[in-house]
Amino acid sequence: DAGVTQSPTHLIKTRGQQVTLRCSPKSGHDTVSWYQQALGQGPQFIFQYYEEEERQRGNFPDRFSGHQFPNYSSELNVNALLLGDSALYLCASSFEWSGIQREKLFFGSGTQLSVL
Amino acid sequence: GNSVTQMEGPVTLSEEAFLTINCTYTATGYPSLFWYVQYPGEGLQLLLKATKADDKGSNKGFEATYRKETTSFHLEKGSVQVSDSAVYFCALMRSGSARQLTFGSGTQLTVLP
Numbered sequence A: 001d002a003g004v005t006q007s008p009t010h011l012i013k014t015r016g017q018q019v020t021l022r023c024s025p026k027s028g029h030d031t032v033s034w035y036q037q038a039l040g041q042g043p044q045f046i047f048q049y050y051e052e053e054e055r056q057r058g059n060f061p062d063r064f065s066g067h068q069f070p071n072y073s074s075e076l077n078v079n080a081l082l083l084g085d086s087a088l089y090l091c092a093s094s095f096e097w098s099g100i101q102r103e104k105l106f107f108g109s110g111t112q113l114s115v116l
Numbered sequence B: 001g002n003s004v005t006q007m008e009g010p011v012t013l014s015e016e017a018f019l020t021i022n023c024t025y026t027a028t029g030y031p032s033l034f035w036y037v038q039y040p041g042e043g044l045q046l047l048l049k050a051t052k053a054d055d056k057g058s059n060k061g062f063e064a065t066y067r068k069e070t071t072s073f074h075l076e077k078g079s080v081q082v083s084d085s086a087v088y089f090c091a092l093m094r095s096g097s098a099r100q101l102t103f104g105s106g107t108q109l110t111v112l113p
Helices: A099-103
Strands: A005-007 A010-013 A019-024 A031-037 A044-050 A053-057 A064-068 A074-078 A087-094 A111-115 B003-006 B011-014 B019-021 B023-026 B032-038 B044-050 B056-059 B062-065 B075-077 B086-093 B101-103 B107-112
Touching (some): A005 A087, A010 A019, A019 A111, A044 A064, A044 B101, B003 B101, B011 B019, B019 B107, B023 B086, B044 B062
Parallel strands (some): B011 B107
Antiparallel strands (some): A019 A074, A031 A087, A064 A074, A087 A111, B003 B023, B019 B075, B044 B056, B062 B075, B086 B101, B086 B107
């Protein structure tokens, strides 16, 4: 059973460019959340997708957008990259209707984005 | 708002030493509390959790008790191993928050043989 998979694992971009990161949730999971983890910091919530819609959003600008596909996979897009966007981007998946297990998130290994 | 405060790191211990990593939180309502572990080059793994006051989460020799009166969720292990070297994150999930986690800044643990 594959866990949460993210691609690519590493990415280097320059300021002003746009980037797309991809996430495939754990088998059977229907909800995908994205987090940004700056070096030496804890992850910060970007947004969550469920039923192909953004359900909740953290304190991130509109440059950060996303999408969820019918197969539950998801993309994170960042436009007009800034140096400060350099971070590890983590995807987490869960299953909406699993009772108390709703709280159990499974994380991928992340995409390390470097903005030069 | 919600926040999590972890003890300043890094922490360096000898093998078989006792481990405590302090965590306190601020949240409205009754959040669920978590400890996640991140090994080098990997994503986060759930270590343990507690969903209500006085609950004790435990896993792989690690324990943490949900203390509502002190708003704390300290992580403990009686005898650490070299393989426990990792970054540990305390986190909370507020009820009704669509499973949004709020993390602390992490504590780097290094265990020396």
